[in-house]
Amino acid sequence: MKAAIFKGKGQVVVEERPKPTVREQTDAIVRVVLACVCGSDLWFYRGVSDHPVGSVGHEFIGIVEEIGTDVKDIKQGDFVIAPFAYSDGVCANCKAGFQTACIHAGFFGQGAEGDGGQAEFVRVPYADGTLFTVQGKDFSDETLASLLSLTDVMGTGYHAAVSAGVKAGDTVAVVGDGAVGLSGVISAKMLGAERIIVLGSTHEDRHKLAREWGATDIVDARGDEAVKVLMDLTDNVGANAVLECVGSDESYKTAFAIARAGAIVGRVGVPHNAEVDATGTFYRNVGMRGGPAPVRAYMQHLYDAVINGDINTGKVFDLTTSLDDIAEAYAAMDERRAIKTLVKVSEL
Ligand SMILES: [Zn+2]
Ligand SMILES: [Zn+2]
Known part of the structure; x- marks a missing residue:
């Protein structure tokens, strides 16, 4: 599969990587439909903060392609929104609404194989606790962009x-x-x-x-x-x-x-x-x-606001690229030619 790989300051390139597979039986593999570049990606892109060389991106929506045997609520074929951090959904911190402090929490796009959202496929740990299922698939591009904003920026x-x-x-x-x-x-x-x-x-x-x-x-x-x-x-x-x-x-x-x-x-x-x-x-x-936003906690409320037409936060994306053009997606934000770049990866 194709994945955006961080190589060092100012360098994000698309390379072939092994398609991720179910590793723990609580995992799901998601085929990415839309991804995007985050303002926080610019910190390592500009060399301001350290980041391991490897897979990047933590904001994506897509279709569940495969699930482990212990996944109960999420099903193959579901259209899902992934918050930028995964969480089990059942520990005390999750129940208190701070999923980013889950005892099993982790962030997508930390350089490991198959864990970045700017890629064709992503392995999602604790799929039942992490993923939010969207009802239906018939949405305008504007609505899809608004749903994508719920992965991080709007929830944050x-x-x-x-x-x-x-x-x-x-x-x-x-x-x-x-x-x-x-x-x-x-x-x-x-x-x-x-x-x-x-x-x-x-x-x-x-x-x-x-x-x-x-x-x-x-x-x-x-x-x-x-x-x-x-x-x-x-x-x-x-x-x-x-x-x-x-x-x-x-x-x-x-x-x-x-x-x-x-x-x-x-x-x-x-x-x-x-x-x-x-x-x-x-x-x-x-x-x-404040701190890392538990966007999973706000997902239902903000999803309803998008679906009801109360908010149109997809408008924050003012540039669209393909995954192959990910370098431009980063450069445009770095040079402030774009507020936020949407990356089209596959068809819904
Ligand atoms: Zn982000
Ligand atoms: Zn938890």
Whole structure:
């Protein structure tokens, strides 16, 4: 089979790999229909963080091709959405809604054979706990793209909003206008935010989508300047809830600086050398929640929102490539020519 292979900084190429097979009887083998590139893939692509050489990609939807003998709920031929982390679905952490902290959790696309989503086939451990079955197969390309967004980006944006405790009438600040930040905007709107201020880039296409999804104000400055503008916009009070959707030291500092006394920063950007000021947050009673989003926990709710037409988060994909053109999928995001790239792998 063909699979995207990370070879080192700036190099993701398509190569032939052995098709994965059922290894544990709780596994399923999924034929990938759609995959995509994640903002977090750019960290290793740019050489900012380490990643083993090998298979990559953790966002995919597809058709179950084969199951182990212990798989009970998932069936051959099912159309499934895979969250970016697999989980058994039955341990205490899974039951508490934190599947990314499952005692059997693992992430797809960690360089091992047959475990990356940017490939023709993927081995899915703990298929019953991990996979979400879609009813029917007759969907528009737009709906399929929205279903693909539930594998990570939309669930992650939603987790940021839930972690920040967004509630009806809130003034919410979203730090970052990448795919996760934009998903955070639509999530804050779903939870009833009245005012949504986005702190992000100068990219018009991102502003347009942010406004369409509920942003009321856009601040295209960074660092101290961004903090100043936000404080001016909120009568020097700050935001009731803050969504940190980047993960850099600067974005963390901004997120905590604009949090109103008593607010919570919901953080989903993987921290890269980011430090939080224990003393400053203490005196302002500012809290912090969040981490790797348990997107499996939000799947049914967000799936219903997609199917009912309440959200159209597939719009976050503004470039489509084939698996053979995966290098362009990465390059376009790296060079910020695309917000997020959808990769067509096979027919549904
Ligand atoms: Zn991702
Ligand atoms: Zn578990």
